[in-house]
Amino acid sequence: MSSEGPDGNAALRARDRRALWHPFTQMRSWMDEDYPVIVAAEGCELIDADGRRYLDGISSLWCALHGHRVPAIDAAVRDQLDKVAHSTLLGLGNEPSIRLAERLTALAPGDLTRVFYSDSGSTAVEIALKMAFQFFRQAPGSRPRHRFLSMEDSYHGDTIGSVSVGGIELFHELFQPLLFASTTLPVPHGVGEAERAADVERCLARLDAVLAEQGDECCALVIEPGVQGAAGIRPYPAGFTAAVVQRCRAAGLLVVADEVATGFGRSGALFACEREGIEPDLLCLAKALSGGYLPLAATLAGEHLYEGFLGEHEEFRTFFHGHTFTGNPLACAAALASLDLCTAPDFLPRARALGDAIEQGLAPLTDHPHVLEVRRYGTMAGIELVDDRGPPVRPYPTARRSGHAVTLAAREQGVILRPLGDTVVLMPPHVIDAPMLGRLVDVTRRAVDLATA
Numbered sequence: 001m002s003s004e005g006p007d008g009n010a011a012l013r014a015r016d017r018r019a020l021w022h023p024f025t026q027m028r029s030w031m032d033e034d035y036p037v038i039v040a041a042e043g044c045e046l047i048d049a050d051g052r053r054y055l056d057g058i059s060s061l062w063c064a065l066h067g068h069r070v071p072a073i074d075a076a077v078r079d080q081l082d083k084v085a086h087s088t089l090l091g092l093g094n095e096p097s098i099r100l101a102e103r104l105t106a107l108a109p110g111d112l113t114r115v116f117y118s119d120s121g122s123t124a125v126e127i128a129l130k131m132a133f134q135f136f137r138q139a140p141g142s143r144p145r146h147r148f149l150s151m152e153d154s155y156h157g158d159t160i161g162s163v164s165v166g167g168i169e170l171f172h173e174l175f176q177p178l179l180f181a182s183t184t185l186p187v188p189h190g191v192g193e194a195e196r197a198a199d200v201e202r203c204l205a206r207l208d209a210v211l212a213e214q215g216d217e218c219c220a221l222v223i224e225p226g227v228q229g230a231a232g233i234r235p236y237p238a239g240f241t242a243a244v245v246q247r248c249r250a251a252g253l254l255v256v257a258d259e260v261a262t263g264f265g266r267s268g269a270l271f272a273c274e275r276e277g278i279e280p281d282l283l284c285l286a287k288a289l290s291g292g293y294l295p296l297a298a299t300l301a302g303e304h305l306y307e308g309f310l311g312e313h314e315e316f317r318t319f320f321h322g323h324t325f326t327g328n329p330l331a332c333a334a335a336l337a338s339l340d341l342c343t344a345p346d347f348l349p350r351a352r353a354l355g356d357a358i359e360q361g362l363a364p365l366t367d368h369p370h371v372l373e374v375r376r377y378g379t380m381a382g383i384e385l386v387d388d389r390g391p392p393v394r395p396y397p398t399a400r401r402s403g404h405a406v407t408l409a410a411r412e413q414g415v416i417l418r419p420l421g422d423t424v425v426l427m428p429p430h431v432i433d434a435p436m437l438g439r440l441v442d443v444t445r446r447a448v449d450l451a452t453a
């Protein structure tokens with residue numbers, strides 16, 4: 001590999017700029033950026049076309065839980081390739097999808113007994129929404145419930161249905177005319193214990209009012225249990241998720257838990273639902289489900305919900321939904337190998353130790369003059385940058401792109417990060433060792449200094 005010539009970064013970047021449209025990217029400024037083009041990886045490191053190595057501080061957007069080129073997952077995918085790469089679940093079964101469904105239902109929180117496959121977090125949520133809606137349409141004696149309850153600042157994906165229950169104004173507001181009815185519930189924001197406790201009361205009171213007013217029109221609550229990921233790694237106060245879920249349950253709503261980000265040990269438990277003590281009716285999984293190898297998602301449903309779709313053929317209670325690559329055997333084989341790693345005896349203790357180590361490593365930043373908060377939930381961390389910690393708090397101007405500036409400074413030093421606005425996110429692979437974590441944390445701290453100087 002060389003830094004010049006047709007296979008180097010510069011040449012590949014030129015072709016990338018001509019042919020691609022990147023996600024969540026202003027393509028005009030992208031043209032001026034010297035981004036690396038990744039051609040290989042090893043463990044926790046990505047390798048670009050010039051042979052430069054980068055520590056993958058965000059697990060390739062929260063997916064690569066066990067790092068890259070994991071021998072057991074590589075072998076499982078290769079093995080499956082020698083059998084069949086793809087065969088449809090429409091009219092046929094396939095073996096890896098059966099084994100995976102059995103494992104998922106055995107491991108999932110609560111009493112989830114059925115697995116519906118798709119290929120992204122967005123579709124996993126979309127499916128849960130349609131299931132909840134249709135369930136009430138055909139439940140005997142039930143009036144149709146057509147609204148959803150969702151949380152302020154929540155993120156559930158980018159398809160129209162998942163955007164309808166999303167609450168991030170920047171991503172979602174524009175599409176308002178296309179969206180269906182959803183009521184947004186406030187989430188506690190207060191900085192500091194006392195302020196937060198008061199805010200929790202305010203939010204729950206608002207929820208009570210919403211449920212009294214329109215509870216019987218609502219089919220489901222959609223919530224990221226424990227922490228709002230894309231909102232900037234914002235953990236809910238302890239007990240808040242359970243309090244919201246309990247109230248919605250009492251009002252007859254179904255509960256959809258979106259664990260696309262938190263699933264598979266990120267919370268310190270295998271699922272955040274367990275940590276939060278909730279048992280959802282529908283559970284959405286994606287991102288790390290396949291160890292981050294292949295696009296795979298699953299929507300898990302309870303038996304009572306599933307039974308609501310049973311009937312004679314001509315009753316049309318069927319769930320009319322399905323994607324071409326539903327239950328793809330290669331992706332399921334990768335997921336089975338990943339689950340073996342997630343269920344090894346030391347997996348969760350290691351995850352909890354990693355979470356503690358991340359917090360310790362980032363602790364010095366809590367006193368930084370341009371850091372409002374360092375937030376952590378399990379092995380997910382966010383560092384929120386501000387111009388002035390206040391009071392009153394003064395954010396950086398959007399045009400300054402402070403979070404992005406940290407990312408660039410970190411990349412210079414061989415670490416890949418990806419901000420959410422002015423929040424810098426760390427979500428390393430769970431296999432990261434102490435020296436590498438030390439490097440990740442040191443580089444992040446230095447990058448924050450440089451970008452806020």
Ligand SMILES: *Cc1c(COP(=O)(O)O)cnc(C)c1O
Nearest residue numbers: 120121122155156157229260261
């Ligand atoms: C990433 C994410 C999604 C969307 O998943 P995609 O695979 O990008 O469609 C949905 N919900 C949560 C909580 C997520 O973090």
